[in-house]
Amino acid sequence: MLHDPLRVRLSGRGGQGIILAxxxxxxxxxxxxxxVVQTQTYGPEAxxxxxxAEVVISTREIAFPEVSVPDLVLCFSRDAYLKYGKQxxxxxxxxxxxxxxxxxxxxxxxxxxxxxxxxxxxNELSLNVIxxxxxVALTGAVTRxxxxxxxxxxxxxxxxxxxxxxxxxGFELGGAVPQAV
Amino acid sequence: xxxxxxxxxxxxxxxxxxxKFFGGYPISPSSEIAEILSSRxxxxxxxxxxxxxxxxSLGSVIGASLGGLRAMTATSGPGFxxxxxxxGYASLAEIPCxxxxxxxxxxxxxxxxAPSQGDVMQARWGSHGxxxxxxxxxxxxxxxxxxxxxxxNIADRLRAPVVVMFDEVxxxxxxxxxxxxxxxxxxxxxxxxxxxxGSGHRAYAPNEEGVAQMPRFGDGYRFHVTxxxxxxxxxxxxxxxxxxxxxxxxxxxxxxxxxxxxxxxxRLGDASFVFVAYGAVSRxxxxxxxxxxxxGVAAGLYRPRVLWPVADAQLREDLAGAETVVVAELNRGxxxxxxxxxxxxxxxIVSHGKSGGEPVTTDELLAAAADxxxxxxxxx
Numbered sequence: 001m002l003h004d005p006l007r008v009r010l011s012g013r014g015g016q017g018i019i020l021a022x023x024x025x026x027x028x029x030x031x032x033x034x035x036v037v038q039t040q041t042y043g044p045e046a047x048x049x050x051x052x053a054e055v056v057i058s059t060r061e062i063a064f065p066e067v068s069v070p071d072l073v074l075c076f077s078r079d080a081y082l083k084y085g086k087q088x089x090x091x092x093x094x095x096x097x098x099x100x101x102x103x104x105x106x107x108x109x110x111x112x113x114x115x116x117x118x119x120x121x122x123n124e125l126s127l128n129v130i131x132x133x134x135x136v137a138l139t140g141a142v143t144r145x146x147x148x149x150x151x152x153x154x155x156x157x158x159x160x161x162x163x164x165x166x167x168x169x170g171f172e173l174g175g176a177v178p179q180a181v
Numbered sequence: 182x183x184x185x186x187x188x189x190x191x192x193x194x195x196x197x198x199x200x201k202f203f204g205g206y207p208i209s210p211s212s213e214i215a216e217i218l219s220s221r222x223x224x225x226x227x228x229x230x231x232x233x234x235x236x237x238s239l240g241s242v243i244g245a246s247l248g249g250l251r252a253m254t255a256t257s258g259p260g261f262x263x264x265x266x267x268x269g270y271a272s273l274a275e276i277p278c279x280x281x282x283x284x285x286x287x288x289x290x291x292x293x294x295a296p297s298q299g300d301v302m303q304a305r306w307g308s309h310g311x312x313x314x315x316x317x318x319x320x321x322x323x324x325x326x327x328x329x330x331x332x333x334n335i336a337d338r339l340r341a342p343v344v345v346m347f348d349e350v351x352x353x354x355x356x357x358x359x360x361x362x363x364x365x366x367x368x369x370x371x372x373x374x375x376x377x378x379g380s381g382h383r384a385y386a387p388n389e390e391g392v393a394q395m396p397r398f399g400d401g402y403r404f405h406v407t408x409x410x411x412x413x414x415x416x417x418x419x420x421x422x423x424x425x426x427x428x429x430x431x432x433x434x435x436x437x438x439x440x441x442x443x444x445x446x447x448r449l450g451d452a453s454f455v456f457v458a459y460g461a462v463s464r465x466x467x468x469x470x471x472x473x474x475x476x477g478v479a480a481g482l483y484r485p486r487v488l489w490p491v492a493d494a495q496l497r498e499d500l501a502g503a504e505t506v507v508v509a510e511l512n513r514g515x516x517x518x519x520x521x522x523x524x525x526x527x528x529x530i531v532s533h534g535k536s537g538g539e540p541v542t543t544d545e546l547l548a549a550a551a552d553x554x555x556x557x558x559x560x561x
Contacts, residue, residue, distance in 0.1 A: 023355060027184045030357045036184070038355040042294055063468035064543055065354045065461070 003091070005058035006141060007067040010132075011084040012076030012097075014042055014051040017128030021074075022053025024150040025132060029057040031146035037065040050080040057141065074135050076114065076127065078103045085109070095135055097127075110138075112173055118166070126166035133170020138177060182359055187325045187352045188213035190360065191281055191345070192221065194329030195253055197362045201227040202252040204241030206234055206260060209293045210349040211283035214255040235260035239267035242278045246271075247406065249397035251333050253279035258287040258300055262307070268342050269308035270408045272431060275385070275393040277336035277371065279329070280344045283352040284511075286538045295538025296349035298460055298511040304344050305489050313432040316344040316489040317442065318459040322356040328486065331442060334369040339434050340392050346488070348511055350461035350540050371395075378402040383413035391434035432490070439492040445484040446499065448474060452481025454550065455503040457520055459485055462509045462541045469546040478550070488516060496523040505553055509533040509541055529553075 008025065012018045019040045026038035035058045043049040054067040073094040075085035081100050086108075088094050094109030101111055112134055118127040129151065136147055148167065155163050185193075192214045195203075203222055207215045215231070222229045228245070232238040238254045245252040256264065261282045271278055284300050286292035300307075304316040315335065319328040325347060332343040372388050374396040384404035385393045396402040405415035410424045418424075445463075448470055449455065456466040463484040473480035483499060485491075500506060500520075506528055508517035514532035521530050533549050535541050 023184065026355055030182060030184055036357055038184070039350065040353055063464045064540070065350060065356075065464070066540055068542060 003071045005056050007070045008055045008072045009052055009067050009070035010074045011052040011080035014049050016076050018051050019053045021128040021132045022055050024154050026055045027150035028142040028146035031149055032142050035062050037062045039065050050083040052084045072139055074131055081107055117169055121166055123162055126163055129163045129166040130170040133167045134174030137171045137174030182357045184355050184357050186355045187322045189217055190322045190326040191329050192217040194326040196225055198330040198333035199251045200253060201250040202245035204230045204232050204238045205254040206232055206238050208257045208260050210285055210352050211255045211257050235263035239264045243271055243276050246276050246278050247398045255281035257283050257285045259290055261300055265307040269312055271342040272312050273408055274406050275340040277340050278342050279332045279336055282344055282346040284346060284348045292538045296511060296540055298348050301488055301515040304346055311428055313435050314489040315341055315435055316346055318488050319347050320460050320463045323358045326360050330363050335438060337371045338369045348460045384415050385413045391430045435490050439487045442486045447482040449481035449483060452479050453504040454478055454480045455483055455506045456509055457483045457506055458509045462511055465541055465543040466509055466546060468543045472547060473550055491519050493523045500524055503528055505529045507531045507533050509546060511535055
């Protein structure tokens with residue numbers, strides 16, 4: 001394990017599938033035989049606004065379910081970056097959607113083109129799965145097989161095939177980057 | 182093992198307990214309970230109604246319960262406030278029902294999606310009059326399931342409204358759990374009516390536990406239900422002695438609950454430095470106890486699972502060995518008053534309250550402990 005407990009924060013705009021991504025990451029960790037707790041924070045808005053999901057993964061029981069300073073950050077939007085994406089432990093790792101750099105030239109972290117990849121795949125809603133795949137390929141937070149299983153368990157049948165392709169694309173995207181952690 | 186949320190555990194616990202009616206009005210951070218039950222309850226042969234507001238929600242639940250169904254509603258602070266009138270009615274008219282309160286930051290609409298334990302005193306005194314109250318406080322996803330089942334049992338056996346209250350952290354967190362459904366013999370029933378229907382029937386005649394033995398509406402009995410003080414047939418009375426005896430009975434019948442669901446006592450045996458905490462705060466308090474023990478401090482945790490009623494004598498006995506008691510809560514200090522009233526003045530009692538919508542952390546509790554300079558095991 002990178003760190004025990006491993007504290008992961010996923011953030012973006014409401015509606016980008018952040019909580020679903022957090023749930024799948026948590027289920028994959030459970031499949032790996034680890035203790036896990038997943039929490040979420042969202043504003044009073046039904047859509048948009050900055051939203052986050054957090055996953056704590058550990059070999060021991062977890063007392064505090066939230067994340068004060070994360071080891072891994074995955075962030076999809078400018079607002080979420082400003083609110084939740086900047087803070088990380090000294091050895092931590094920040095993975096950002098590429099378009100954030102255009103809006104915030106000073107943003108710090110590793111950038112990957114999740115939105116573009118999702119558009120090329122044919123469905124922008126697959127952004128969360130692509131990014132989750134890249135994060136796991138880059139950090140080994142959970143095993144790829146466990147994440148595949150979690151995806152199959154959570155996705156509605158009509159969206160499964162698209163998202164399976166999205167996950168493999170995310171693995172490729174993350175795997176192509178020189179090892180970050 | 183499955184990964185599920187506290188709110189989902191609550192909905193599933195209710196179904197496992199035999200829920201047959203839900204009347205509610207969705208509100209963050211409790212909405213998942215209504216969402217899940219809206220699809221699963223009808224498939225389990227029950228009725229789901231989204232009412233026009235929270236007053237009507239508990240009203241519909243009371244009606245369904247009088248008809249004999251296991252019934253509940255779920256809400257958060259603003260809705261809980263609106264339900265206080267009907268909670269009082271259900272207490273005095275002795276109508277079993279379950280109210281889930283997933284606590285968020287208040288007052289008013291406050292911070293709708295941030296955690297709090299600010300409703301603890303409202304659960305006790307929110308409804309007017311000298312009402313005896315029942316409130317359970319689970320601290321994990323698995324315990325939300327178990328205590329929801331128990332809430333129905335207690336409501337039916339004691340014919341009283343039962344509140345299950347937990348903070349947003351517990352409601353929204355997902356944990357890997359193995360839910361154990363209750364066996365048929367684990368489900369308690371309401372006391373049966375005494376004697377046949379007829380003009381002499383006394384629906385409010387108490388049994389040996391002090392609980393009214395009421396028939397269901399529609400069973401052929403003739404009786405009266407009112408929020409006025411009433412005699413054993415249910416008809417209004419202003420007799421002072423009757424009012425006193427009824428109030429005493431309604432309080433006495435709830436007294437066993439803290440013994441049915443005893444507190445968790447973690448490393449409490451020889452502890453001189455004790456945290457008292459419930460809900461999400463108790464999780465970090467347990468971790469703080471372990472860390473303090475590593476440093477040689479005789480620390481322990483007392484975690485009530487029943488916030489109301491309080492077994493004062495038992496609380497005093499359980500904490501008799503403490504020198505310092507820190508009551509840690511996600512509010513500005515509510516249950517601390519209970520502890521302070523129960524314990525002798527020789528014990529130092531400190532309120533560690535936190536408001537603002539962020540949960541209490543282990544490090545905060547350790548810092549609070551350091552400030553209080555607890556005596557270490559070695560020097561004692």
